[in-house]
Amino acid sequence: MAKNKGGRPPIFDKEIAFEICEKIADGEVLSDICKLKGFPSLRTVRYWILEGTTEEGRPEIKEFLHTYMQAQELGADIEFDDMRNIADECDADLIAINKAKLRIDVRKFRVVRRSRKKYGDKQEIEHSGDLAIPAISVNVLPKKDE
Numbered sequence: 001m002a003k004n005k006g007g008r009p010p011i012f013d014k015e016i017a018f019e020i021c022e023k024i025a026d027g028e029v030l031s032d033i034c035k036l037k038g039f040p041s042l043r044t045v046r047y048w049i050l051e052g053t054t055e056e057g058r059p060e061i062k063e064f065l066h067t068y069m070q071a072q073e074l075g076a077d078i079e080f081d082d083m084r085n086i087a088d089e090c091d092a093d094l095i096a097i098n099k100a101k102l103r104i105d106v107r108k109f110r111v112v113r114r115s116r117k118k119y120g121d122k123q124e125i126e127h128s129g130d131l132a133i134p135a136i137s138v139n140v141l142p143k144k145d146e
Contacts, residue, residue: 017064025071027078076114
């Protein structure tokens with residue numbers, strides 16, 4: 001594979017970009033999508049994602065990034081449902097149980113990464129009562145000449 005030696009950025013194809021988002025929303029993985037014929041390389045799509053996060057990013061790429069993030073959340077829902085199906089369809093033998101546990105653990109990790117707001121650990125900190133901070137006075141002493 002030839003290395004990019006600079007020059008113009010990869011061409012953005014809006015139709016392909018949103019097809020990628022549809023596949024991600026269906027639970028497919030970006031690295032697998034980018035291996036399909038007719039799709040850009042993983043490096044190109046990551047370039048688009050990075051460009052979408054910058055102020056200088058093109059509006060169509062910012063729109064793609066927004067859709068991509070929504071697709072990630074929808075894909076997380078698919079993977080969440082898959083975990084239940086894996087558990088329900090697991091055979092009772094030890095090897096099948098361990099395999100199912102591994103498959104579920106991988107999906108748990110991916111679901112949290114794809115949709116932290118919905119599936120991530122929530123930490124809420126509540127404070128009640130008054131917070132009293134005593135006043136501190138500082139006296140500055142003049143320097144002694146040596």
